[in-house]
Amino acid sequence: MRPVAHLANLDLNLLVALRELVRERSVTRAAQRLGVTQPAASASLSRLRRHFGDELLVREHGEYALTPLGEQLAQQVEAVCSAAERLFAASSSFDPATSDREFTLVMADYTIMVMGEALSTAVQRAAPRARLHIRLVRESLATEYSDGIRFVDGMVAPPSNGFALPDTRSAELFRDRWVCVLDGDNPVLDGGSALRVRDLAGLPWVAPYYRAGGDSVPVMRQLALLDLEPRVAVRVESYLAVPYFVTGTDRVALMQERLATKLAASANLRVLECPGDAEPIVESLWWHRHHEDDPANAWLRRLITETARRL
Numbered sequence: 001m002r003p004v005a006h007l008a009n010l011d012l013n014l015l016v017a018l019r020e021l022v023r024e025r026s027v028t029r030a031a032q033r034l035g036v037t038q039p040a041a042s043a044s045l046s047r048l049r050r051h052f053g054d055e056l057l058v059r060e061h062g063e064y065a066l067t068p069l070g071e072q073l074a075q076q077v078e079a080v081c082s083a084a085e086r087l088f089a090a091s092s093s094f095d096p097a098t099s100d101r102e103f104t105l106v107m108a109d110y111t112i113m114v115m116g117e118a119l120s121t122a123v124q125r126a127a128p129r130a131r132l133h134i135r136l137v138r139e140s141l142a143t144e145y146s147d148g149i150r151f152v153d154g155m156v157a158p159p160s161n162g163f164a165l166p167d168t169r170s171a172e173l174f175r176d177r178w179v180c181v182l183d184g185d186n187p188v189l190d191g192g193s194a195l196r197v198r199d200l201a202g203l204p205w206v207a208p209y210y211r212a213g214g215d216s217v218p219v220m221r222q223l224a225l226l227d228l229e230p231r232v233a234v235r236v237e238s239y240l241a242v243p244y245f246v247t248g249t250d251r252v253a254l255m256q257e258r259l260a261t262k263l264a265a266s267a268n269l270r271v272l273e274c275p276g277d278a279e280p281i282v283e284s285l286w287w288h289r290h291h292e293d294d295p296a297n298a299w300l301r302r303l304i305t306e307t308a309r310r311l
Contacts, residue, residue, distance in 0.1 A: 012084075014051070017044035019081050021057060022074035025064040079151035082133065094295035096127035103300050104133040106155040110239035111283060114174070114258050115156075115311055122307045150288040153297055154304070158218050158282055167289045171301065173308035176256045176281040177274075178222050183247050184268045197226055197275050204233035206245045206253040218281065219254050226276045243267040256281055283308075 020030040021041070031041035049056055056070040066074060082104050103123075107116070112134070123130060137157065149155060149168060156173060180195055182188065188199050208219055210232055223230055234245045240263075242253045247267045260271045285304050291297040 011047075014044060014048055015077065015081055015084070017041065018048055018073060019077045021045055021048070022066060022070060022077060025057060025066065027057075027064075083151045094299055096130065096299055098129065099127055099296065100129040100131065101296055102131040102133055103296075104135065104152040106135045106137060106152055106157070108137045108157065108239055110256055110259050111156045113240060113262065114176075114256075114283075115308060118311065119304060119307050122303055126303060149286065150290060153291065153300055154285050154287045156283060156285055156304070158284065168286050169289055169292065170284040170286045171305055173283045173285055173305060174311055176258050176283065178219075178254050178278045178281065179257045179260050180252060180272045180274050181243065181246055181255050181260050181264070181269045182252050182272065183249060184270050186250055186252075186270070188250070188252075195272050195275050197228065200226070200230075200252055200275070201228055203231075203250060203252040205230035206234040206236065206242050206251050207232045208236050208239050208242055208253075210235045218279075222254055222274075222279050225279055226274075243269055 017030070017034060020033045021027070021044070024030045024033060027041045027045060028038055031038045034041060045057065052069060052073070054069040055067055056073070057064045058067055059065075082102065116134075120132070123132060135152070137155075180200070182203075188195075188203065207230060210220065233251055236242060236245060239256070239259060242255055243260075243263045244267065245251065246253050247269060254274065255271075257271070260269065263269065264271050285301060285308075287297065287301065
């Protein structure tokens with residue numbers, strides 16, 4: 001077993017070099033980003049390879065590709081560097097008018113559609129030099145960010161069965177509800193506009209973030225409330241992509257009403273009431289407790305909550 005590496009024995013400049021190398025997958029481009037010579041960037045890569053006992057970047061078809069360990073480090077180094085930058089940018093005061101701090105937020109594409117433009121405008125007006133890093137949710141929040149929430153400024157997400165972490169804090173932002181979407185020419189609509197659970201059971205489904213047997217994803221919990229075991233025809237890691245796999249087919253999907261009504265006209269969708277008791281969607285802002293006393297993070301939290309109230 002390798003001994004634990006102590007910070008005092010590490011050259012933390014290698015963190016920045018690692019971030020640029022895995023981002024660019026090119027020693028030349030990484031050197032340009034770092035503002036150093038190519039031999040200096042190559043030397044940093046050599047030191048990183050010795051430290052990790054892995055090539056990290058390997059030549060494939062004339063280009064560099066990440067090794068499996070390199071892929072793993074690429075996911076972690078962004079969060080670590082962002083956390084380090086926030087640490088050294090910490091201050092007892094915060095002036096949004098002059099700050100160039102980068103804020104990292106985790107959101108689903110649905111949330112971006114609902115409030116992304118309003119939030120972007122609000123940040124630009126109040127803190128014109130500040131930067132935003134928006135990271136898209138890829139899977140269940142409980143799985144992906146149970147540890148990583150400490151490395152971001154906040155997440156916008158509904159609570160889930162697995163996301164009850166003792167060190168998180170939250171504030172409600174806005175509410176929504178589930179609706180059913182079908183192609184406008186789907187024959188199941190010929191009998192009237194009211195859908196029944198048995199209608200849904202007989203149709204193929206488009207399911208975002210679907211995991212068989214799991215209930216930590218909001219769509220999955222709603223299907224469980226309807227006592228439906230869907231015949232899933234399309235699994236997709238996006239909410240915005242759902243309409244494009246419903247239109248022109250006999251498929252059905254659950255969507256958030258705010259999103260469905262925005263996309264219905266352009267995708268020839270019918271938006272219908274969900275049968276049974278639909279679980280309300282409560283989107284909240286989540287943050288780690290160690291951000292509580294950070295004036296910059298407190299400012300961002302206020303801005304996000306005020307923006308949500310104006311939706």
